[in-house]
Amino acid sequence: MNNEILIATKNDGKLKEFKQIFEQKGIVVKSLKDINDDVEIVENGLSFEENARLKADGYAKSIGIPVLADDSGLEIDALNGRPGIFSARYAGDHNDAANNAKVLSELGGIPDEKRTATFHSTVVVRKPDGSELVANGNLRGRILAVPRGDNGFGYDPLFFVEAKNKTLAEMTREEKNKISHRALAIEDLLVNFDKFWE
């Protein structure tokens, strides 16, 4: 029985979300800070799944415990799905404020009802023996014209969820973790997880 999982992300916002979800299952979460092995992974895949696999496999080879990686992003309908797999560095650097500003400027003049978008997450878990589990989650919402809220990370202040009447950045971590694309991907993952995890 495995009891530890390495979450292979350099994004603290993601790490905090995954930690909460897995610790509720009694699984010990390790982060990249707990290992010495700093592997530089180039996310040059053509899909969320390819990128998540590159990240999970990059660490699973050397670590000897199961590794989970997520590749995620914001797909805006009016922008033909951009920024998509380029979400982290849409404005050039890994800079949330610049990314948000770029999205807002590209959506300038587009009315509310046409600002629909999907947050997508693909999660890949790989064991050292190369076996893997893949799962996906999607959350629909709308891109506001003005950011709202201080919680979360990335595009959260712009992503308005109709059913909650809040942006993701106006939710607590617990609230976001009940509905987010990442939470839904993990829900999907858990359907087959126990058998995989044995």
Ligand SMILES: O=P(O)(O)OP(=O)(O)OP(=O)(O)OC[C@H]1O[C@@H](n2cnc3c(O)ncnc32)[C@H](O)[C@@H]1O
């Ligand atoms: O690759 P790792 O190290 O996991 O961290 P990253 O931030 O580079 O992660 P991705 O390559 O998967 O890029 C995902 C980007 O999509 C955005 N994003 C994904 N999930 C999000 C969420 O829940 N809230 C806000 N923005 C999110 C955010 O800009 C992320 O940087």
Ligand SMILES: [Mg+2]
């Ligand atoms: Mg990344």
